[in-house]
Amino acid sequence: MKTAFITGITGQDGAYLAKLLLEKGYEVHGGVRRISQPETVRLELLGIADQVTLHEFDLTEQNNIFRTIQAVEMDEFYNLAAQSFVGASWDLPVYTADADAMGVVRILDTLRTLRPEARFYQASTSEMFGLVQEVPQKETTRLYPRSPYGVAKVYGHYITMNYRESFGLHASSGILFNHESPLRGKEFVTRKITLGLAQLARGGDAPVELGNMDARRDWGFAGDYVEGMWRMLQQDDADDYVLATGVTTTIRDFFTFAAEELGMDLEWTGEAEGETATDRKTGKLVMKVNPKFYRPAEVDLLIGDASKARTQLGWEPKVDIRSLASMMAKSDFDALG
Numbered sequence: 001m002k003t004a005f006i007t008g009i010t011g012q013d014g015a016y017l018a019k020l021l022l023e024k025g026y027e028v029h030g031g032v033r034r035i036s037q038p039e040t041v042r043l044e045l046l047g048i049a050d051q052v053t054l055h056e057f058d059l060t061e062q063n064n065i066f067r068t069i070q071a072v073e074m075d076e077f078y079n080l081a082a083q084s085f086v087g088a089s090w091d092l093p094v095y096t097a098d099a100d101a102m103g104v105v106r107i108l109d110t111l112r113t114l115r116p117e118a119r120f121y122q123a124s125t126s127e128m129f130g131l132v133q134e135v136p137q138k139e140t141t142r143l144y145p146r147s148p149y150g151v152a153k154v155y156g157h158y159i160t161m162n163y164r165e166s167f168g169l170h171a172s173s174g175i176l177f178n179h180e181s182p183l184r185g186k187e188f189v190t191r192k193i194t195l196g197l198a199q200l201a202r203g204g205d206a207p208v209e210l211g212n213m214d215a216r217r218d219w220g221f222a223g224d225y226v227e228g229m230w231r232m233l234q235q236d237d238a239d240d241y242v243l244a245t246g247v248t249t250t251i252r253d254f255f256t257f258a259a260e261e262l263g264m265d266l267e268w269t270g271e272a273e274g275e276t277a278t279d280r281k282t283g284k285l286v287m288k289v290n291p292k293f294y295r296p297a298e299v300d301l302l303i304g305d306a307s308k309a310r311t312q313l314g315w316e317p318k319v320d321i322r323s324l325a326s327m328m329a330k331s332d333f334d335a336l337g
């Protein structure tokens with residue numbers, strides 16, 4: 001039986017990855033940071049809260065990282081923990097760098113000292129492409145991050161490559177494009193939309209207030225992407241891989257797909273800060289733009305080329321964008337019932 005350690009096990013990806021590894025027969029350990037009331041909601045929703053061993057873990061505390069890696073005899077280490085909300089990274093730039101950049105080197109250097117044989121996965125991101133220098137984006141595309149989050153993740157990405165090349169660690173980096181699910185945090189745009197629309201469909205009156213409706217993202221299903229993470233660590237040699245669907249969609253179109261799942265028929269009016277959407281069936285205002293949600297610098301277009309993962313890992317995304325929007329809208333609607 002293999003043993004895996006997952007940082008960020010209480011997050012969206014951590015919960016799905018823990019479930020996948022348990023199904024594969026792993027002993028699963030995970031890191032949970034100390035807060036007044038530990039949140040294991042996602043692990044409970046997937047029915048695995050009592051099958052994983054949790055350890056107090058914080059990316060910003062070197063001693064804690066050292067002791068955790070000393071205590072758990074892991075074969076595989078998945079670093080999924082991060083300050084992962086791009087919007088918050090302008091308010092928390094130093095903390096974001098400490099967790100998302102320095103946190104990675106703290107782990108790598110401790111692994112190098114205590115467990116050089118353990119395989120390591122770093123959660124890199126399409127946000128590193130930022131102001132894209134090539135369309136679609138692949139492993140060799142030049143990086144141009146557009147937020148403190150993106151900049152911190154670039155450090156995490158390169159230090160992972162550097163420890164692989166310098167010390168021979170089996171350290172891989174997954175450059176994952178946006179992936180969502182019913183377990184997605186409520187501040188991210190897809191979940192904010194599906195939850196807001198579900199509340200409206202259940203009789204609520206508050207329109208969903210959004211920022212840039214024209215941004216385009218390559219959205220997949222988180223359950224598919226954690227399979228790719230695992231496949232990366234099963235290769236003989238560590239490497240970096242893009243995981244993406246190759247399809248890009250505007251925020252507006254995602255909103256429309258989710259609204260259609262809930263039986264709405266949208267009429268769009270206005271532009272930019274004056275843009276709104278109304279449900280023709282009920283006459284309710286369901287969306288209005290609020291400039292408060294604009295970002296100081298935007299990533300306008302992301303679309304990934306996952307051919308390397310397809311060829312070398314045999315990885316394919318299974319859920320398309322419409323099915324994803326339907327899955328999330330239906331889940332939020334049912335939960336509110």
Ligand code: NAP
Pocket residue numbers: 007008009010011012013014031032033035039057058059060079080081082083084085099123124125126175176177178179180185
């Ligand atoms: P998430 O739901 O926000 O989960 C983040 C996890 O990190 C949570 O468990 C959180 O703990 C933990 N965490 C935050 N700060 C920490 C700290 N200082 N010490 C220890 N743990 C800490 O994110 P996700 O969507 O699952 O994403 C997983 C990883 O993939 C992240 O590194 C993210 O940046 C990266 N990524 C995500 C996407 C995507 O589209 N989802 C795409 C590319 C890359 P709490 O539960 O206590 O908050």
Ligand code: F7E
Pocket residue numbers: 084085086087124125126127176177178179187188189190192209210211212213215216217251293294295298299
């Ligand atoms: O924004 C626009 C916003 O916050 C997507 C993280 O998992 O994926 C995620 O980062 C787009 C942006 O995700 C609102 O301006 C409009 O263009 O859902 P998001 P993200 O920033 O792409 C990457 C790959 C990660 O690595 C990150 O960890 O939607 N948008 N209106 C809005 N976004 C939010 N959050 N809220 C709005 O009201």
